[in-house]
Amino acid sequence: MRDESVETYAVNYLTNRCDNDQGEDIVCAYDDAGNTTEDHRGYHYEYDYENRITRIYKMDGQNQIDVAQYAYDALGRRIEKKPTTTGNWTKPPAITTTTISG
Numbered sequence: 001m002r003d004e005s006v007e008t009y010a011v012n013y014l015t016n017r018c019d020n021d022q023g024e025d026i027v028c029a030y031d032d033a034g035n036t037t038e039d040h041r042g043y044h045y046e047y048d049y050e051n052r053i054t055r056i057y058k059m060d061g062q063n064q065i066d067v068a069q070y071a072y073d074a075l076g077r078r079i080e081k082k083p084t085t086t087g088n089w090t091k092p093p094a095i096t097t098t099t100i101s102g
Contacts (some may be wrong), residue, residue, distance in 0.1 A: 009026065015028070026039075026040045027040060028040060030073055031047070031055060033047070033051050034051075035047050035051055042058055042059060043056055043058050043067065044057050044058065044059070044064075045058070048072070050072075052070070052076065052078070053070055054069065054070050054071075055069050055070070056068045056069075056102070065082070065084075066084045067084060068081060068082060068083045068084065069081075069082040070082070
């Protein structure tokens with residue numbers, strides 16, 4: 001899903017938004033807590049009750065294509081990251097599990 005193209009952004013301090021290298025505003029959607037729910041590339045973000053990101057997906061028509069999912073322990077530490085093949089983060093997709101001792 002993610003390509004190798006490079007995009008350049010700059011913060012517009014008057015509007016508190018990012019502009020791309022063509023000077024266009026980058027418009028994102030946010031929930032009531034201020035979390036980004038959709039970015040300018042069409043990626044959607046889901047959060048849990050503690051505002052921790054739990055899922056990233058992209059729409060393909062009516063279908064939601066998962067990019068990554070995240071899990072947390074009872075203390076709020078991220079303990080698992082599950083990238084998918086469509087996210088192209090790792091090949092093959094690897095589940096990263098973190099063990100915390102102490």
